[in-house]
Amino acid sequence: MTPQALERGRNWLEKGALRPTRQRLTLASLLVGDGENRHVTAEGLHDAVLDSGDRVSLATVYNTLRAFCDAGLMQEVTVDGSRSYFDTRVDDHPHFYREDDGTLCDAPSKGLEIASLPSVPEGYEIARVDVVIRLRKTR
Amino acid sequence: MTPQALERGRNWLEKGALRPTRQRLTLASLLVGDGENRHVTAEGLHDAVLDSGDRVSLATVYNTLRAFCDAGLMQEVTVDGSRSYFDTRVDDHPHFYREDDGTLCDAPSKGLEIASLPSVPEGYEIARVDVVIRLRKTR
C-alpha cells in the first residue's frame, strides 16, 4: 500500500462524504489506489485484502461496497445471477464478460454505437441501458 | 388447460427430445400453450401451476427449467442478481426490465440498432450480447 494509493483512497472517500475508517481506507486504496477502474466481487475484494496483509471482515466488505454504491462512488453490475459485481466506473458503459473465468471488464465504449432505442412503454422512462457482451474462448 | 395448449406443449417437448411426463407437459403448456413468448421466474411459474389447479414441486420446476435451457428450448436471462428469469424466446434480443415491479419483457428489437461492436480481445469471440433497458416510472 503506497502513500499515494492511500491518498487517492482518502480523496475518493471524501468525494462520497464517507468517514475514513481503517477498513474503508483499505478497501478504497485497493479499488482506486492506482487510478484504474476496477470490477470486483465482494469475495474477490476480500481475498485481495487478505493478500495485502490487512484484515477486514467479509460482512464489512459487503456493507462497505453497498455504502460505496449508495454514495455514488461505485455501481453494481449484474452479469451472473450467482454473484454481484461492483464497478468503480459509474457512468453508463458496456462490459465484456468472459464466460470461462467469470471476469468482467470495460468494453471500449467508442466501439459500441446504439443507433436507436425501442420506444418506451407509457409512464416509464429509461433508467439505464445495460450492455453485456459475453465472450467465449475461440477453440 | 385447453387441448390445443397441451398439443403445443407436447410438440415443444418433442423439439427438445424431452420425455413428455405429466410435470413437463404442465409446465410446457403454461409456457408455450398460447404461442406467446413468456418470461418467468421459477417461483412465478410454480405459482402459475398451483393457480391452474395442478401440482409440481418447486424443485422440479427448477430442474425442469434448467432442462428446457439445456435442450435449447429456453434461455436464462440475468437482470437482477437475486432471481433468475427464463425466456421462451431463444434468439438474441433486447429486454425491458421494470425496476418497480421486477417484470421482464421483450423490447421491440427493430427499435434497437447496434451500429458497431467493440473489438473483441484476442482468443475470444462473442457468445451473446445482452441488452437490458431498465425502466423506472416517470413521476
Add this chain to the structure above:
DNA sequence: GTATATGCAAACCGTTTGCATGGCT
C-alpha cells in the same frame, strides 16, 4: 426391465441483519 424423472427435505452459497463493541468527530 432399464434408464430417467420426480418429490421431498436437507444442503448450499452468496448476501444481509441484529447486536454488542469500538472508533471517528
Add this chain to the structure above:
DNA sequence: AGCCATGCAAACGGTTTGCATATAC
C-alpha cells in the same frame, strides 16, 4: 458524548442435490 462503523455469527432466500420412489420407453 454521541453517533456511526465494525465484527461476528446467525438468519435469510433463491437454488441445487442426494436419495428413495415412480414413470416413460
